[in-house]
Amino acid sequence: MTRRMLTVAAATMVLALVPRPAGAGQQPAQLGLVRVDPIRREVSFEAEVCLREGILEFFLCGWNTKTHESILHSKAKASHIHAALLLLGLHPGKPARWSGQDPDARFLPPAGPGLRITLNWKDKDGKARSADAMSWLRAGDRKGIHVPSRWVFVGSEVLPDNRYWAEVDGEVISVTNFPSAVIDIPVQSSNVDAQRDLYAATAAIPPKGTQVTVTVAPLAGAQNCPDARSMLEIDARGEMRIDGEPIEPDKLTAWAEKFIAKHDRGMVVIRAAGEALVHDVEAARGQLRLGGVREFDYQRLALPDGALPRTGEQVRRAMETWRRKFDRPQDYIEEPAVEAQRQLDRIDLRLKETARNVELLKAYAEQLRKLRDGHKPAPGAGK
Numbered sequence: 001m002t003r004r005m006l007t008v009a010a011a012t013m014v015l016a017l018v019p020r021p022a023g024a025g026q027q028p029a030q031l032g033l034v035r036v037d038p039i040r041r042e043v044s045f046e047a048e049v050c051l052r053e054g055i056l057e058f059f060l061c062g063w064n065t066k067t068h069e070s071i072l073h074s075k076a077k078a079s080h081i082h083a084a085l086l087l088l089g090l091h092p093g094k095p096a097r098w099s100g101q102d103p104d105a106r107f108l109p110p111a112g113p114g115l116r117i118t119l120n121w122k123d124k125d126g127k128a129r130s131a132d133a134m135s136w137l138r139a140g141d142r143k144g145i146h147v148p149s150r151w152v153f154v155g156s157e158v159l160p161d162n163r164y165w166a167e168v169d170g171e172v173i174s175v176t177n178f179p180s181a182v183i184d185i186p187v188q189s190s191n192v193d194a195q196r197d198l199y200a201a202t203a204a205i206p207p208k209g210t211q212v213t214v215t216v217a218p219l220a221g222a223q224n225c226p227d228a229r230s231m232l233e234i235d236a237r238g239e240m241r242i243d244g245e246p247i248e249p250d251k252l253t254a255w256a257e258k259f260i261a262k263h264d265r266g267m268v269v270i271r272a273a274g275e276a277l278v279h280d281v282e283a284a285r286g287q288l289r290l291g292g293v294r295e296f297d298y299q300r301l302a303l304p305d306g307a308l309p310r311t312g313e314q315v316r317r318a319m320e321t322w323r324r325k326f327d328r329p330q331d332y333i334e335e336p337a338v339e340a341q342r343q344l345d346r347i348d349l350r351l352k353e354t355a356r357n358v359e360l361l362k363a364y365a366e367q368l369r370k371l372r373d374g375h376k377p378a379p380g381a382g383k
Contacts (some may be wrong), residue, residue, distance in 0.1 A: 003353040004364055020287065027039075029087070031077055031083055031084050032076065032077050033046065033074075033077070033080070034076050034077070034080040034081055034083075035046050035084075036083045036084045036087050036088070038087065038088060040214050040217075041088055041217055041218060042088075042217040043081065043084040043085060043088065043215070043216045044213055044214060044215040044216070045061045045074060045076035045080075045081065045213075045214055045218070046074065046075070046076065046211060046212070046214070047060060047072040047073065047076070047211075047213075047214050048072065048073060048074070048209060048210065048211055048212065048214055049071065049072060049205060049206055049207065049208050049209060049210045050067040050070065050071070050072065050073045050203045050208060050210060051067060051068070051069070051071050051155055051200060051208070052069060052071070052200055052202050052207070052208060053199075053200050054069075054174070054199065054200055055069070055140075055198070055199050056069055056070065056137070056173050056175050056198050056200060057069040057070070057174065057175065057176045057178070058070035058071075058171060058172070058173060058175060058176070058178070058181070059071055059117075059133060059136075059137070059173040059174070059175055060072040060073065060074060060169060060172045060173040060214065061073050061074075061170045061171060061172055061173075062074070062078065062166075062170030062171075062172060063075045063170075065169070065170025065171075066169075066170050066171065068276060071136055071205060072173075072198055072212060072214065072274040073170075074172070074214070075237035076155060077164075077167060078164060078166035078167045078172045078182050079156075079164040079166070079167060079333055080153055080226045081119055081172065081182050081183075081216070082182050083155065083165070083167075085113075085153050085182075085216070085218075087217060089223045090113045090153055090218055090222055090223060091112075091113065091225065091228035091229065091230070091263060091266075092112060092113075092155025092228070092229050093110065093111050093112015093113060093152055093154045093155070093222075093225060093227045093228060094108070094110065094112060094227050094229055094267055095110055095154045095155075095177070095179035095181075095184065096108065096109055096110050096177035096179060096188070097179075107188055108167075109152045109177065109186055109187050109188045109204045110152050110177060110184040110185065111152060111154075111186060111223035111225075111227035111265075112152040112154045112155075112186075112225060112227055112228070112229075113152065113153045113218055113219075113223070113225040113228075114150045114151070114152060114186075114218070114219035114221075114222050114225070115150060115151040115152060115183060115188045115216055115217065115218060115222070116132070116151070116216075116217050116218075117132070117133035117134075117151055117173070117183075117214060117215070117216050117217075117220055118130060118131070118132060118133065118214075118215045118217070119131050119132075119133055119136070119212050119213070119214060119215075120212065120213040120215065121206055121209075121210050121211060121212045121213070123206065124207075129251060131204065133151070133214075133366070134147050134148065134149065135201065135204050136200065136201050136204050136205050137175065137198050137199070137200070137201055138198070138199050138200070138201040139197060139198065139199075140197040140198065140199060141358045143339065145197045145249060147198065147200075148185045148186060148187055148320070148374045150186065151153075151173070151183050151184070151185060151186075151216075152183065152184055152185070152217060153182070153183055153218075153222075154179075154181065154182070154183065154184050154201045154242065155182060155229065156171075156179075156180050156181060156182050157179075157180065158190075158333065161331060161332075162333055162334040163331065163332050163333060163337060164333050165180040166173040166180050166181060166182050167331075167333075168180075175198045176198075181383045183216070187292055193218050193365055202272060207334060211346070223311070224262055224263070225263060225267075226263055226264050226265040227263065227265050227266070227267075227268045227284060227338060228262075228263035228264070228265075228267070229245060229268075229269060230243050230259060230266065230267075230268050230269070231268070231269045231270075231271055232240060232252075232268055232269070232270050232271070232284060232288070233271050233272075234271070234272045234273060234275075234276045234280055234281060234284060235269065235276060236274075236275035236276055237275045238276070238277060238280040239250075240284065242255060243276065247281075249283060249284060250287070252284055252287035252291065253288070253290045253291040254291065255288070255291065255293055256268075256287070256288045256291020256293045257290075257292060259270065259291070259292075260291065260293060261292075262294035265295065266295070267293070267295035267296065267297065268288055268293050268295070268296055268297075269298075270284065270285065270297070270298050270299070271298075271299040271301065272298070272299070272300050272301065273301050273349075274300065274301050274302050276300075281298075304323045308346065308347065308350065322336070322340065325339070360382060
């Protein structure tokens with residue numbers, strides 16, 4: 001599928017890292033600054049106008065991040081917006097990508113569950129105003145350019161260090177096909193200056209600093225969108241989780257059949273631990289193919305040894321990283337103490353494995369030594 005590993009989102013890991021509020025799926029709930037209303041089937045949060053004119057890369061960015069190229073910025077966390085859409089029953093789709101190899105490769109624009117975004121604010125006289133988000137955009141002058149009619153949920157990625165990519169870069173709702181964004185437009189749109197095509201519709205946008213309520217709602221049929229993405233994780237022991245839930249390898253075909261029945265162009269991202277066996281990865285892919293999955297992407301994580309120091313200097317550098325995480329835990333999806341405990345568990349496991357290997361080798365050496373010492377070479381042997 002794609003040829004760039006970091007552009008594939010580990011989207012469904014977000015729900016495992018963001019606690020589900022009590023009653024989620026049955027009554028309105030809150031994820032940080034993001035409100036989820038499963039009855040009205042909508043997600044909402046507050047934002048502020050930060051740009052009214054010029055060419056755009058984003059419609060909405062993280063607070064004080066891409067404000068020179070985005071109409072709105074918000075303090076709501078991108079991972080909470082993502083998780084809220086998952087709670088409405090949506091599957092993340094696919095970011096912009098290339099299919100095939102040069103010179104036959106072709107560009108595939110973002111695809112996924114369709115969304116409508118509505119904006120509500122009060123004008124200078126205190127009158128309530130409302131508009132479709134697309135009305136705040138205007139197309140450039142190049143032939144064939146137009147403002148899209150909908151948005152799509154593509155989902156961002158949980159990076160190997162457990163940070164959510166959209167929060168690292170502040171790229172939440174994109175109009176230029178950023179793979180790190182949570183929401184994008186379903187058409188090809190480059191972020192190259194000479195090719196950017198969407199501008200702020202200045203006359204439609206209220207003054208800078210205006211507080212705006214952003215409401216995101218799925219379009220009809222969004223839950224059964226043909227383009228969807230799930231993630232299969234394979235650890236060093238060959239144990240597997242799909243969309244965060246444990247699954248036995250022999251159940252993958254049945255899972256795939258259900259997935260493809262609902263999303264007939266569904267894609268599976270296979271994220272394998274550095275020590276995962278190639279056999280396990282290929283066997284899993286074979287099972288998924290039997291179930292009808294035809295589109296895959298692969299991520300191979302760094303070997304655990306890369307995270308465990310082997311020299312005093314590596315210990316020093318590792319501790320600098322850990323101190324940064326504990327100093328600014330708000331920058332990370334996962335609580336540093338939880339991640340640290342996982343690292344400690346890995347160290348304990350490695351120590352136990354090392355001790356077992358030491359005992360095994362000692363026993364092996366002892367048996368081999370006895371065999372050698374008790375052996376009487378035959379006359380002329382070895383000549």
